[in-house]
Each structure stands twice: as C-alpha cells, then as structure tokens.
Amino acid sequence: MNDRFDDTAESHVATPKEILDKVLLYPNIDRDGLRLSLWSGFYTGPVFAQIEQRFGLYRDENNVLFALATYGQLTAKSICEFLGRPKNSISRAIDRLLKKGLIHTEVDPGDRRRVLLTIEPAGRDLHEQTLKIHKEREAHMLRSLTPVERTALDSILSKLIDDADSWIETF
C-alpha cells in the first residue's frame, strides 16, 4: 500500500543545454540574435568578473582602456558612441582610470568642451594583462570550430561590421 505522503516522482531539473536546445526549437524566435547574445553574455561575463577580481577594473573602465590602447587618443563622446554606453557611465569610468593613473587627459585646444584621453604606460601594461583573459576565453569558447569555420565566421563578422553604421547608434 502506498504511503500517501511518499513522493517518489523525482522532479527533473533541466540543464542549461537542455533548456537551450528546446528553446531553439520554438517557432519564430530570433534564433540568431538569441544564440549570438547568449554566447556573448557567457563570453564577457566571466571575462569581466575575472578582470574586476584581479585588477579592480569594472566593465566600462576596461572597455575605455581597451579603446584607448587599440585606437589611440579619443574623446569621451567618441568612446560613448563606440561602446554604446551612457555618457555619465563613461565619465565615471574615465574618472576612475584617471585616479588610478592609467590614462591622462588634456583639454582639446580646438574645442575646450572636449577632453582628449590618452593611455599611460601603466594602462597599456594593464590592457595587455586583460587582453590575455579575453584571448583565453575566446579560444575556449570557439574551440569547437575548425579553421575553415573560423575563416567563415571571420568573413560573416566582417560583413556585419561593414554595415556597422546602420546599427551602431545611441539608445
């Protein structure tokens, strides 16, 4: 006789992969957008968590530093537009980087409203450290692709970047 309080029906808890597989079968969703943003979330999330833990840099600070290291001197406004971030968030990041001696600023003589931002050697050193974390995570998350597939991905991403003027916008 069954004990009426006995509950042997074990609830199955879905794993993320199981959820993802079923979700992707749902009709008419943004399959590409979903997969791309999920991949990116699990790419940047761990990377920025590690950078914050090891170097005390928040996401916006890291990204500002990255832009200055790889592009060169920029204004705050340009960085806002490039990263798609609110101007006070970028202003705050710049302030923190200044306090840490990782960048320096000068007023643009051509327009004294603008601040020109330049990376310092200490900032460049830090950027090289954080870039390693990015590269490792990228290699891990793209490890399943063959060289031919990497080339195909590169080709597609280049195509999307060529059209960037149509989707890089403030919001």
Add this chain to the structure above:
Amino acid sequence: MNDRFDDTAESHVATPKEILDKVLLYPNIDRDGLRLSLWSGFYTGPVFAQIEQRFGLYRDENNVLFALATYGQLTAKSICEFLGRPKNSISRAIDRLLKKGLIHTEVDPGDRRRVLLTIEPAGRDLHEQTLKIHKEREAHMLRSLTPVERTALDSILSKLIDDADSWIETF
C-alpha cells in the same frame, strides 16, 4: 602673420565605425570575441531599452519570461544557470513578474525548496510583443547577409551551441 591664438586645426572626431576599423587592425586582440560582443551589445541594448520603455520590463524580467514562454515550466535555479545571472537578480525578476500577474509559482512537491514557475496567458501575450522587437532588430542587424551567409552563420552558431556545456557556467 598667424595669430598665435588662432587655432584653425580642426580636431577630427572619430566615428564609431572609424574607431572599430582601426581597433580591428591592432595585432593580437580577440577579434571574434570583440565583434561578437559589440554586435550583441548593440542588439540587446536597444531591444531592452525599448521593452523597458514600452512595457516596463527590465532585462532580467524579459529574459525570465522568454525562457518560460519558449521552454515551459522551470525552476529559478535552472533559469539562473541558463541565463548566467545571479540568483538574487532572478529572484527579484520573478517577484516583479508575479506582482504583474505574468507568471505563477508553485512549490515543487518533489523538493519543497524549489519553486516551479509557469507563464500566465498575460505573460505569453507580452512575450509575443517583446519577441517582435527582437525579430525586428535581428532582421535589421543581419540585413547585410545573403541567404547563403545566413545559412553559414546558422551552421557555425549550431556548432558553438553544441559545445555549450563547456562554456555555460556560473561566474
């Protein structure tokens, strides 16, 4: 004679595309990771801004609703793992969705620590609205790809998703 205070050298302000093009030429950066995360940032950013403005849903609420609409009944823990979000953030999102009558909960009889979440008809209606926003933004941001390139992208993303167990993890 030049006026020594006259500054006719007009500072060029770089556009986001110009910045991106130069950044991508920098040696040894995470080119794929950068482009993927930049694309996704400009995909999800405007989408969630619009959803928040029109429906009063924050990002986590929308994502919880999406998971419940497309997968079906889930626990909070499973949603945390799937979305890569802190458990108190998901807890808060669930609470807000409950208050709005968009989902309902029941205690899992198999394990009374767990809460089983189910979408309500009102939640499903809202999900259909927000999904349109996703689809429109996805179509716009992938418009430069040919059907053949869309197929190639789908193939690559499927490959990455097949390996999702290796990169969907808590952080």
Add this chain to the structure above:
DNA sequence: TTGACAAGGTTCCATATGGAACTAGTAAGG
C-alpha cells in the same frame, strides 16, 4: 537517529548605475 553539510531561494545593504539637470563652451543668425 543525529549532526554536518549542501541546495534553493530570500533578504540585506553597500555600492553601482543611468536619466535628468546642470555648466561651460561653440556656432549660427540677425
């Protein structure tokens, strides 16, 4: 049977975040 430990989710609270307001500077037109 009991105690230690872990799991699932909630609550706390210090700090981060971002929309709006603000300030200083620039440009165009009358």
Add this chain to the structure above:
DNA sequence: CCTTACTAGTTCCATATGGAACCTTGTCAA
C-alpha cells in the same frame, strides 16, 4: 556684437544591482 540653440562633459540622486548572509529543506554518513 548679441542672442539663441546646441554640444560635451559633469553632477545629482533615485533606484537598480549583486555579493554575502540568512532561512528552510534535503541528503548522507557515522
């Protein structure tokens, strides 16, 4: 030259966010 409109960036402040602590429930070894 003055006024108006706009730009670039800073500051304010209400609210969002997330790590840690906590509570309840479940598991397991001694």
